[in-house]
Amino acid sequence: MPEMQQIFAGIAWNDGGWIELAATLIRAVIIVLPVILLMAVYTWMERRQASFMQDRIGPTRANIAIAGKNITLFGLLHLMADGLKFVFKEDIVPSKANKLLFFLAPILALAPVVIVFVVIPVGGFFAYSHWDQVLTADQVKAYAMTGDAFRLQASQLEIGVLVIFAFSGLGVFGASLAGYGSHNKWALIGGLRAAAQMVSYEVTLGLTVVGALLLYGTLEPMAIANWQGHNIARWGIVVQPIGAILFLAAAIAESKRIPFDIPEGESEIIGYNLEYSGMRWGIFFMGEYMELVFVGAMFATIFLGGFHVPLLHADGFRLGSHHLAMPHIAVVLVQMLAFWGKVVLLGFLQIAIRWTLPRMRYDQLMRLGWIGMLPVSLANVMVTAILLLVFTSYNWNMGNYWIASLLVTLLVYLLVVAPQQTKTDEDNVAHDEAHSHGSH
């Protein structure tokens, strides 16, 4: 197996190799820890934000009484209360459930989502020995070459984006095995829906980023972030608006949230995790919010410039001839904060969408995925390829690409999306007529 050898050859098992291993572990901790924290915060944010969107004040009950006053910390204590409840609640396993699958499903739902974070860069390179100096981008690059800089990414894989899709695709096993293993008809329906939905939207999810990847010319997330850089006109959301919108939609579908929460559908079929209780259900819950973080991180990396901040160069903020020089550590900190800030902002957006829209129906979801989003994302890939070819062959300035991309987006919308929409409409009508004949 030459490939395996190649992979292992990457780690030199000498003294330097151990340092590399330790560094990877440290990186893993720096990245996964915020993810878990953020997941906990999201559960709070969902409650709190939803309450304000719905004219409520949200969680108020969990509190600690200190000196006669009830400290609720804006409902943050509910996280602890929830955790305690999950741990101490009775764990019920249906007597006829398939025990192996029942136990396996929550793990399969959570683990892949955690794994994908290894390739996501939360910042650039941190040249630790020169942390207090103002460094230019070239200097940082040079330190990175000599190994004097610490990479703020757990693992740099050339096939990074593919790894992400590969692992996030495994998430389907969690939902469908939970549905199958529970020995419950509702859960089974939920599991089946989950399988069909997630497999379908995996395709769209992959295709929507292909346009962006063509532009970036790489699959490595750090390189993707660096391609976009501090210039907002090069960010994915500007040069690939259609791709960005479709990606967000498909990603929400992947994370099974309203309007795509068909597998869960609380008021229809209670969901694939119907028979779960206690911490086992809590793991599903964690997985769902982990996916929220994951979608935010993916979107931030591919379409929002990753950890980059507009106008923030490696040596500080620059606007025209003005320059606010900042030491390297400040830049790195601001960039990391910016990355997590973008993730939180996207979380906010996803939560807002969830509490705004109604749920789709299973067949409509499938129709949207296969004959709505898939052709559009294909068209997007084609148009991007053609534009890219034109730009490179005429040697045009890529800085102007965004103008062309916006124009073409409009064109794609008029030529591909609009006709597509009327067509689905006719389909709907035909479909509904068939229904009404059947029912009366």
Place this chain on the structure above:
Amino acid sequence: MPGRTVKLTAPDRTAAVQSYVLETGKGLGITLGHFFKNWPSRVPWIGVGVVALLAAAGGVALAFGMKSFSGRMTSGFTGLLVMFGGVPAGLGLLALGAGAYRKFRATPAETYLRLVPYPDVPADYYPPRYRGEHRLMHREDGSVRCVSCMMCSTVCPADCINIVAGNAADPPSDSEKVPGVDAEKFPVRFEIDELRCVVCGLCVEACPCDAIRMDSSVHVTAYANRQDFVFDRNRLMERGDQSQAVQGGHGPGWRTLS
């Protein structure tokens, strides 16, 4: 007959409708509009501002600490100060301003929040007619007004009132009898099962001597034991006060019910 039948038609499925995105955006505008109207009223802005200013101070201290620790920081210190100290300080001042604005101008009434956090904040919104737990009214001498006429238990559709009548001791002579006070009958037992009660108020309407009322502004609270829901005479009289309705003539502060 004015008015007419109007034919409504479903909205056209224009491209804007069909593309999902625009209407989703509009919906987000509405729900987030609620969010941004409600949210600021629940944030302790002054506290946030103080925390941010403290953080700014810490940031400045950190920047100076870095400079002295490093010993070789030659340039970029201004940027460090701005980012660690200036930005939090600016945000903190903004928050303080928002807090001041909220304190003096904006009130929660301008939001969509219409909540009474009930068990924490006692509800004071019971209108005068609110039908709550029953109470039995008193006479001038503190005895119960009820004369055991059984009207309430007769009219009760839920069968929740149980009265056992007793005869009061006759006064020595008719001349010593106080009208409206010395009644022939009084309730030996007067029990209301609040669990059976459907809170319809028919008993109050049926009472011919203003003895039973439901205007206590207390709704039936939860007890651990079913038996605790059966209110006996003394318990019902605890809430009651002296009625000003006078049998056989208009008295001061006559309470007219209808």
Place this chain on the structure above:
Amino acid sequence: MSKAALQAVKKKFASEVISEHSQHGDETLVMKADKIQAICEFCRDDPAVAMDMLSDLTAVDFLMQGRETRFEMVYHLYSTTKRHRLRIKLPVGEAKAEVASVTGVWKSANWMEREVWDMYGIKFEGHPDLRRILLYEEFVGHPLRKDYPIAKRQPLTRREDPVENIWEQKHILTGPSAGAHFRGSYDTE
């Protein structure tokens, strides 16, 4: 408004009519129960009557009033085109509590007839699915009959279950007597 409809039905089914009245402005025909299907079809299809909607269908038990025929089926018909109403009543005896179903004439009769069967035990010939509707299948008796005690309790068990008798002894025989005035829920001293 509905005088005309009443006359039309009366003219067509003169032999069936037992009596008629217009108490409180509700035109009513009391008819023999035999031809109810034909009557209803006529009411629906005749352009002068055009009762296209069965507003309500119920029964009344006149056990206490001492009538010859114990039950009475009541049909309230309505015409959405002519905006008029008609009430048709059919005396139904206790011995053969059976009426022809009008589910074929109006769809809404389906559940209402099931309810009447459930509550009064009047059978509907030709009903496609005559099951109990508001009560459960194991229920014994028909509760809206006047001879069904108002305070009777039935446990949710199988009919043959001996527990039922114990329940009855415990809860009905010593329970509060129903229907009397000056009721008290608790044992008095």
Place this chain on the structure above:
Amino acid sequence: MTPNSEQLAIQERVALPTETMTIMMGPVHPAMHGTVRVVVTVDGERIVHADVQVGYLHRGFEKECEGVTWGQVFPYTDRLNYVSPILNNVGYAMAVEKLLGVEVPERAEYIRVISGELSRVGDHLTCIAAIAMEMGAFSIFLYCVRARDEVYDRLEELTGARVTHAYCRVGGVKDDTPDGWLEKVRAGFGEITGVIDDIDGLLTKNRIFLDRTQGVGVVSTADAISSGFTGPVGRASGIDYDVRKDHPYGVYDRIDFDVPVMDAGDTFCRYYVRMEEVRQSLRIIDQAIDQIEPGPVKAVGAHRVVLPSKNETYNTIEGMIRHFKLTVDGIQVPEGEAYSYIEGGNGELGFYCVADGSGVPVKVRCRPPCFIVTGQLGNMLVGHTLADVVPIFGSLNMIGGECDR
């Protein structure tokens, strides 16, 4: 040789033998509010048969009525359609008044109209909330609840209870309006219209909502008439019938309002008609507040029907005796029968009362619009998917208390 569609279908069946699955949807199911069970047989997601089973909330309304006096029935009627109890109160009171031939004072009629229309607003808001919530749009549910709270607050001030009002009496209403109540009602319109506009913006043109509701649960006009559909559900199917307009009772003939009608008869129409009816109800209330005049709220001179005033009861022997007679014996309703019908929250709410001259009814029959509409639910579901059960059911606004009585 290419196989034709029929052969393909056969091939498919042979290659993919499917099996139907029977699922109990309810009575404990998050969307089956009011406890109803739908036993659905599904082929994949497609429903091939649905049996709707009701009765889980049966409390024996009619049996209870046969054991109490005419006046004691009011608390029971509250619990029929518990989202618009005043309408039930009014419906029953009108039936008894029809039997008695009692004239209701004008002010009482106006109060009945105002409080009844407020109840209707609450009813429709509940239904809209249910439709939206069952499609996952939970925010809309809570907006509706906030607007409905406005209605409940006003009704609480008027009647003394938020839900079980027991407000109407034979021959009038229990009490006059509190001071300043009418102005308060009008001041609350902003809250309700604001919510209605928000919902309009969130749902009416949202394609997800349109796709979920349009063409779903279609009932043709002919079917709807034959099935006895009335009210918003009937009007959504094209039946131009509103009791308030076609057989005006109370003071509806003096009030200008529109009756919205739609043709398609699907879930969307039922939602849309209700939205418009909320606006029309507010219009009605507005005009009624303008027209209402001071006056008595209980029938004048009807000594055998209306309880005497407390003043009379406390001070006069005649009043006391009347009070006792009416309370113990109840209103003596002359022998006869009457069917009285009003426009309830869900359609024609009829009360068929039979009296034998005593104080206790022989029969009080409620014609429940919910029950009649729910009767066709099974037919409406066949052919749709499992996910459609919920919005169709929600759009019928089946209220358990009224359906099962």
